[in-house]
Amino acid sequence: MQHKAINLNEKFARISDLWSPRVVAELNDYQFKLVKLQGEFVWHEHPDTDEVFLVIEGSMAIRLPDGEVSLAAGEMFVVPRGVRHQPYAQQVCQVMLVEPRGVVNTGDSGGEMTAPNDIWI
Amino acid sequence: MQHKAINLNEKFARISDLWSPRVVAELNDYQFKLVKLQGEFVWHEHPDTDEVFLVIEGSMAIRLPDGEVSLAAGEMFVVPRGVRHQPYAQQVCQVMLVEPRGVVNTGDSGGEMTAPNDIWI
Numbered sequence: 001m002q003h004k005a006i007n008l009n010e011k012f013a014r015i016s017d018l019w020s021p022r023v024v025a026e027l028n029d030y031q032f033k034l035v036k037l038q039g040e041f042v043w044h045e046h047p048d049t050d051e052v053f054l055v056i057e058g059s060m061a062i063r064l065p066d067g068e069v070s071l072a073a074g075e076m077f078v079v080p081r082g083v084r085h086q087p088y089a090q091q092v093c094q095v096m097l098v099e100p101r102g103v104v105n106t107g108d109s110g111g112e113m114t115a116p117n118d119i120w121i
Numbered sequence: 122m123q124h125k126a127i128n129l130n131e132k133f134a135r136i137s138d139l140w141s142p143r144v145v146a147e148l149n150d151y152q153f154k155l156v157k158l159q160g161e162f163v164w165h166e167h168p169d170t171d172e173v174f175l176v177i178e179g180s181m182a183i184r185l186p187d188g189e190v191s192l193a194a195g196e197m198f199v200v201p202r203g204v205r206h207q208p209y210a211q212q213v214c215q216v217m218l219v220e221p222r223g224v225v226n227t228g229d230s231g232g233e234m235t236a237p238n239d240i241w242i
Binding site: 002006026027028050056064066069072074076077098099 | 124125126127128145146147148151173185188190191192193197198199202
C-alpha cells in the first residue's frame with residue numbers, strides 16, 4: 001500500500017484567502033497549519049504557547065516589542081509565549097505555522113482578522 | 122533590534138554526519154531537528170509519540186508495516202505513535218523532524234545507529 005505524503009505546494013494552491021490558517025497535519029496535540037499572508041496582521045500574543053513560523057515561499061517579517069525578525073523561504077522563528085508580535089508581508093508569503101491544537105490566530109486580541117479554527121485542507 | 126531567523130540551509134551546511142539529528146529550535150516541549158539521511162535506517166517505533174518528517178531537500182521514503190510513503194522536498198508525513206517504520210534514502214536527503222523533546226532516533230530498537238540526543242546546532 002502506497003501511503004500519501006502531504007504536499008505543501010498542492011495544499012497552498014487550494015488556499016485563496018489571506019490570514020486564514022488551514023490545518024494539514026496533527027502531531028499528538030499539535031497542528032501544522034498553512035497560511036498565506038500579505039499586508040499587516042494585528043498585534044497579539046498567545047499567553048499559553050510558543051508559536052513557530054516557517055516560511056515555505058516568499059518573505060515576511062514579524063514585529064516584536066524590541067525589534068523585528070525578517071524571514072525568507074527556508075527560515076523559521078519561534079515567537080515565545082506571551083510575547084506580543086505583528087506579522088506582516090509586502091507580497092503574498094506562504095507560511096507553515098506549528099502550535100498546539102486550539103490556538104486562535106489573533107491570540108488575545110480578537111477582532112475581525114480572527115479566523116475560524118480547526119479548518120483542514 | 123534585529124532578531125535572527127533560523128536558516129535551515131545554513132544549519133544543514135554544518136551537518137556532516139548521517140542519521141544524527143541536530144536540534145535547531147524548541148516549541149514548548151517539542152523540538153525541531155535537522156538530519157541528513159542516506160541508506161537504510163533501522164526498523165523502530167516510538168511508543169509514546171507521533172513523529173513528523175518534512176523533507177527540505179532531496180527525497181526519501183519510509184517503509185511502514187502495510188506499505189510505504191515516498192517524500193520529496195516540500196512534502197511531509199506523520200508517523201503515528203506505535204507504528205513501526207524504516208526511513209531510507211538513495212541519495213543524501215535533508216529532513217526536518219518534529220517531535221517531543223527526549224525522543225531517541227532509534228525509538229524502541231536501540232543499536233549502533235542510536236544518536237546522542239539534544240545536540241543543538
